[in-house]
Amino acid sequence: MKKLRKPYALLFFLLIYVIAFLAGYFASKALVGISSPYWLFALIMDVVATLIVWAVGLAIRNPSIYDPYWSVVPPVLILFWIFHYSFTFSLWSGIMFLSVLLWSIRLTYNFIINFDGFVYQDWRYVMLKEKNPKIWFVTNLFGINMMPTLIVLIQLFAAYQILISNQSPSLLFLLGSLVSILAATIQFISDKQMREFRTEHEKKKQVMSDGLWSVSRHPNYFGEVSFWWGLWIMYFGAYQRLDLFFIPPVLMTLLFVFISVPMMENKILISRPEYKDVQAKISMLIPWPQRKYNKDDNEEITG
Numbered sequence: 031m032k033k034l035r036k037p038y039a040l041l042f043f044l045l046i047y048v049i050a051f052l053a054g055y056f057a058s059k060a061l062v063g064i065s066s067p068y069w070l071f072a073l074i075m076d077v078v079a080t081l082i083v084w085a086v087g088l089a090i091r092n093p094s095i096y097d098p099y100w101s102v103v104p105p106v107l108i109l110f111w112i113f114h115y116s117f118t119f120s121l122w123s124g125i126m127f128l129s130v131l132l133w134s135i136r137l138t139y140n141f142i143i144n145f146d147g148f149v150y151q152d153w154r155y156v157m158l159k160e161k162n163p164k165i166w167f168v169t170n171l172f173g174i175n176m177m178p179t180l181i182v183l184i185q186l187f188a189a190y191q192i193l194i195s196n197q198s199p200s201l202l203f204l205l206g207s208l209v210s211i212l213a214a215t216i217q218f219i220s221d222k223q224m225r226e227f228r229t230e231h232e233k234k235k236q237v238m239s240d241g242l243w244s245v246s247r248h249p250n251y252f253g254e255v256s257f258w259w260g261l262w263i264m265y266f267g268a269y270q271r272l273d274l275f276f277i278p279p280v281l282m283t284l285l286f287v288f289i290s291v292p293m294m295e296n297k298i299l300i301s302r303p304e305y306k307d308v309q310a311k312i313s314m315l316i317p318w319p320q321r322k323y324n325k326d327d328n329e330e331i332t333g
Contacts, residue, residue, distance in 0.1 A: 039147045043095065046086050047079075047102060054079035055110075068115065068190055072107060076183050077176070079103075084175040094151045096175050100182060101137035104130050108189055117193050125199065126192045126264055129210035133257050136218045143225065154293060181285065185258050185278045188265040195268045202270075206263030213260055216242065217253035224250070237298070237305050245317040247308060248294070251286045252315045258282045287315065 034042065054075035062070055080099070087093040108127055111117065119127075144150075155174060159166045223241040242249040258279045265275055291314060298305045311320045 034148055036145065036147045040142065040145070043098065046083060046095065047099070050079035050082040051075075051106065053082055064114070068111065069187055071114075072111070072183065072186075072190075075110075076103065076107070076179055080175050080179045084171055087170070087175075090148065092148050092151050093155050093170050093174050094148075096178075097152060098138050098141045099175075100178050101134045101141065103179075103182060104186055104189070105134045107183075107186055108193070111190055111193055115193075120196070121199055122195050122197070122203070122268060123193050125204070125207045126189060126261070129207050129214075129257075129260065129264070130189065132211055133214040133217075136214045136221075140217075140221045143221075153297065157297075181278070181281060185261065185282065188261055188275045188278070191265055191275070192268050197268060200267045200270075203264050203267030206260045206265075206267055208260070209263055210257050210260030213253040213256035215253075216256070217250050220249035220253065235301050237302050237308050239308050239312060242317065243312075245313065245319065247312050247314050248286075248291055249317065251290060252317065255279075255283050255286055255315070291315065 054077075057078040058066075058071050058074035061074055064071070080096075083096050083099055084093075087095045105127070108130060112119070112123070117123065155170075158169050158173070162169065220242045223243060224238060227236075227238045227240065227243075246252050262275060262279045266272070295305070295309070311322070
């Protein structure tokens, strides 16, 4: 499997995902029926599909088969809701779906570009397995596969609410769509800049601090978080109410601020101690002008 060429490996991904989605659909239909609440049907379908992808990852000994699932599911699930519940495309749903689709294409494209067949495996998975091999089974199932699935799913419940809205788009809704589209654009540009940097500095352990990376240490993560806030703003613009749908983007923000960013930065500091200078002058997430600091004592200079 590891020697499978990239095009065939990607076809393998596609086959497994199609099987997983179909199995999830029929399992949900059998367990709760097509007339069940939208969130319950989607939950069972998504969980079953995730379990199949996770099982295949175990079989081929590579949990990275789950990696594009995060980006592929949202537009597929929205289209499922549209056809399953016989929704008609409105200006609301069209704008929202376009925003999600652009985000999905960007993230999936980035995975495909970086994917190098099944020799590739996310460094986080390797680290987690080596750090706690005794609980790897649980970490793999819940930490790597199920947690991202559930976080993305609850984010998408706001998208369903937009689908059923029969109001005309408000300026706030349009602002939310602009935030989401801009977020995907930021991610695309930051990914491109990082790929070019790695190509230019191949086999050299240098720190990226140019382009968008000069105003944010993680502009790609900033774009990811901003996308989900944009989706929530669209929901808020549709209903003008503050309710539980406010919680998912908060959870997504906390996930990146307290888990993803620290994990990435700890890895960088191990091989590039000079990264602490980047931390001292460049904003962690939100793009912001660089701070002035004294490199000798790593203290910020005022004025």
